[in-house]
Amino acid sequence: MPFTLAPLPYSHDALEPHIDTLTMQIHHGKHHQAYVDNLNKAIAGSDHENKSLETLIASAGTISPAVRNNGGGHWNHTFFWESLGTNAGGNPTGELADAISSAFGSFDAFKEKFNNAGLTRFGSGWAWLILKDGKLDITSTPNQDNPLMDVAEVKGTPLLGVDVWEHAYYLKYQNRRAEYLAAFWNVVDWKKIGERFKH
Numbered sequence: 001m002p003f004t005l006a007p008l009p010y011s012h013d014a015l016e017p018h019i020d021t022l023t024m025q026i027h028h029g030k031h032h033q034a035y036v037d038n039l040n041k042a043i044a045g046s047d048h049e050n051k052s053l054e055t056l057i058a059s060a061g062t063i064s065p066a067v068r069n070n071g072g073g074h075w076n077h078t079f080f081w082e083s084l085g086t087n088a089g090g091n092p093t094g095e096l097a098d099a100i101s102s103a104f105g106s107f108d109a110f111k112e113k114f115n116n117a118g119l120t121r122f123g124s125g126w127a128w129l130i131l132k133d134g135k136l137d138i139t140s141t142p143n144q145d146n147p148l149m150d151v152a153e154v155k156g157t158p159l160l161g162v163d164v165w166e167h168a169y170y171l172k173y174q175n176r177r178a179e180y181l182a183a184f185w186n187v188v189d190w191k192k193i194g195e196r197f198k199h
């Protein structure tokens, strides 16, 4: 099996009270695991078995819906877990902070625009902060698509993403996606996002 589920980079209760333990257990152990398993099934015995996840994602629109959905699911969730952490939240610093202020006016204005992208994504999907042609931008994608995919309306390099599928917040927040998005900022690891920005 070419793809495997990595352990979370922190414990299941590390993001409490903002993202609850049971949600993390099910989200990582069941949902993310299923994307990995179904991606492996989708490529088993095909030419795609030896390709990297990034290569599969880049041509997700032409391979198959199963690779698009499950390859995207695997990439997006790995990226999401690595974007969060304990002792996180607060404000970005350094060059990223300057770039956010320059692109959006202020950090608060950026958060409002990002939250709005998450809130207005109908049904299931993701909101993203991306680097596009050297500039920061905000976009959202349906289902498990992401801005690296050939099928993305707005393409770019993701720096931060938030999962707005109901499975990401329903146990704690039920239908209150806005409350989940407000809590999300308390667990964003800006050091990590800043490293992505520099690369």
Ligand code: MN
Residues within 6 Å of the ligand: 027, 031, 077, 163, 165, 167, 168
């Ligand atoms: Mn998810």
